[in-house]
Amino acid sequence: DQQVKQNSPSLSVQEGRISILNCDYTNSMFDYFLWYKKYPAEGPTFLISISSIKDKNEDGRFTVFLNKSAKHLSLHIVPSQPGDSAVYFCAAMQLSGTYKYIFGTGTRLKVLA
């Protein structure tokens, strides 16, 4: 049972345009949702997070939107840059209990110059 799903394995976007990466989840008890960026042969780096009590969080070019009724979140990157080309993972976690983070399978973003 996959609690966090990223249904698009890959996405290509022109430089300067908006990149939208999507993530769906099934467990309404998650407290936080996070996005990570991963380059080949490196560990994931934290990008942005959002609390389950909010519907939007912004940090520079990155904005995460949370739609609780649809159990859906999205990461918007505006404007997209070639250096944004990487694999993006969404993750969900609960602060109580065992602190398990559940990750999606990732979306490979390619920003074309």
Next chain:
Amino acid sequence: DVKVTQSSRYLVKRTGEKVFLECVQDMDHENMFWYRQDPGLGLRLIYFSYDVKMKEKGDIPEGYSVSREKKERFSLILESASTNQTSMYLCASSALGDEKLFFGSGTQLSVL
């Protein structure tokens, strides 16, 4: 900045060998985790620890064990390496009450 250090970037081992992967974090984090990443499967949790000497199984603990004797160090042990354990292994840590998870740079393990 939080630093999570994994002892090796690349490792090549033979089937049946005992393999130790070491991880050290410098931010006094309570929680530490071991994941493996495989193409198309995302990050899967092997084991985690929320305190010294405490450990809990993740989603795929078979064939692995862990050790946490000191707060800053979390070791992953492959008791008898097999070819299906060829993977990228990622260590991570987080502080109690904080949602952010910080990763090391990973160890690419090849078992031949």
